[in-house]
Amino acid sequence: MKNYILQNENGVYFECGYSCDNVIYLSLSGDNYFITDGRYAIEAKLYAKNCEVLISNDLLKSARKILKKSKIKKLHIDPHDFSLFTFQKLQENLAIKFVQKPNFSKLKRIIKSDHEIEYLKKAMCLGRDGFEKFAFYIQKQGLGKSEKNLFFKAKQFLSFDGEYDLSFDPIVAINQNSAKPHALPTKDTLQKDDLLLVDAGLKYKRYCSDRTCTSALNKNINFSRDQVFKTKLEQKVYDTVRLAQEKAISKARVGMKASKIDSIAREVIDKAGFGKYFVHSTGHGVGLDIHEYPVISQRSHTIIEESMVFTIEPGIYLSEQFGVRIEDTVVMKNKKAQIL
Numbered sequence: 316m317k318n319y320i321l322q323n324e325n326g327v328y329f330e331c332g333y334s335c336d337n338v339i340y341l342s343l344s345g346d347n348y349f350i351t352d353g354r355y356a357i358e359a360k361l362y363a364k365n366c367e368v369l370i371s372n373d374l375l376k377s378a379r380k381i382l383k384k385s386k387i388k389k390l391h392i393d394p395h396d397f398s399l400f401t402f403q404k405l406q407e408n409l410a411i412k413f414v415q416k417p418n419f420s421k422l423k424r425i426i427k428s429d430h431e432i433e434y435l436k437k438a439m440c441l442g443r444d445g446f447e448k449f450a451f452y453i454q455k456q457g458l459g460k461s462e463k464n465l466f467f468k469a470k471q472f473l474s475f476d477g478e479y480d481l482s483f484d485p486i487v488a489i490n491q492n493s494a495k496p497h498a499l500p501t502k503d504t505l506q507k508d509d510l511l512l513v514d515a516g517l518k519y520k521r522y523c524s525d526r527t528c529t530s531a532l533n534k535n536i537n538f539s540r541d542q543v544f545k546t547k548l549e550q551k552v553y554d555t556v557r558l559a560q561e562k563a564i565s566k567a568r569v570g571m572k573a574s575k576i577d578s579i580a581r582e583v584i585d586k587a588g589f590g591k592y593f594v595h596s597t598g599h600g601v602g603l604d605i606h607e608y609p610v611i612s613q614r615s616h617t618i619i620e621e622s623m624v625f626t627i628e629p630g631i632y633l634s635e636q637f638g639v640r641i642e643d644t645v646v647m648k649n650k651k652a653q654i655l
Contacts, residue, residue: 316419323393323395326396330601333365334622335359338374343387347366348366356368369411390412390413420650425607435602441519445515447616452468458466458532460491464483464503481517481606482517489504489510490504493529510639514527524655528642557641559581560628560641563576564627571619573617593632596612597611597612597628598610598628599626621647628642
């Protein structure tokens with residue numbers, strides 16, 4: 316794509332290695348412009364690569380000035396990237412055709428480079444260590460603590476006391492609350508034999524990790540995949556989700572439609588009688604954004620390619636009872652899925 320404009324922070328970072336919360340990035344026939352304000356002047360000039368850094372008090376005005384001087388006839392823009400007001404002001408009285416290409420920046424990033432995969436792997440390994448530290452805390456001090464307190468502690472351990480940014484606010488859900496896929500923390504307290512679901516991740520050099528564990532609260536509380544629950548129903552649901560996840564990972568192949576990976580997991584859950592309780596897609600891409608491409612869903616026609624990175628996270632959610640989700644992030648290498 317020859318001529319395009321970006322405002323999304325991660326999209327801009329991918330282009331030049333630096334970004335901030337007030338930027339317009341233009342790429343016009345190979346000439347690249349990073350337009351920002353004086354607050355970011357020093358860092359932008361130091362870190363933004365392969366572009367001219369322009370400092371402005373009015374980013375839109377500066378972008379329009381560059382576009383007026385250019386001889387381009389078309390400019391690609393992601394309609395998700397700009398507000399309606401900004402878009403209207405940007406194109407006003409310009410003799411340029413604005414071509415809407417939704418998510419073009421994310422689609423450029425769908426295949427990960429070797430160094431991106433290394434960053435993602437490092438993020439996943441750090442995330443695993445954070446989970447282990449959190450499990451140790453729960454063993455020693457977790458009983459009687461509320462979800463809200465455990466949510467705070469999960470942020471502390473996953474960020475390594477603030478050393479790393481989080482991929483997203485963790486999900487920490489006990490028993491009934493775990494039946495909500497994106498549960499918010501409550502005042503409910505953790506007790507012996509409870510079911511606990513934790514979904515969390517951190518960023519390494521801006522690249523995200525994402526992992527979900529469902530655990531039984533006994534004396535050996537941990538976030539391994541081997542779990543023994545207090546009721547037959549909890550155990551059946553957990554074992555079903557685990558089998559669905561393992562099958563989807565083991566059978567995923569380069570050249571397969573993303574919808575096929577989804578169906579592999581879904582068939583296991585359907586066969587066990589829990590199909591209607593699997594209420595979301597099987598996975599999503601992970602990179603600079605926590606949700607990228609490919610989407611691993613029933614409706615996705617994306618063909619899986621080498622070096623794509625995405626989650627496999629089937630789940631079963633029994634309202635007013637409990638929910639189970641198991642999630643790992645995988646990379647397609649040598650035509651198969653490898654857990655990062």
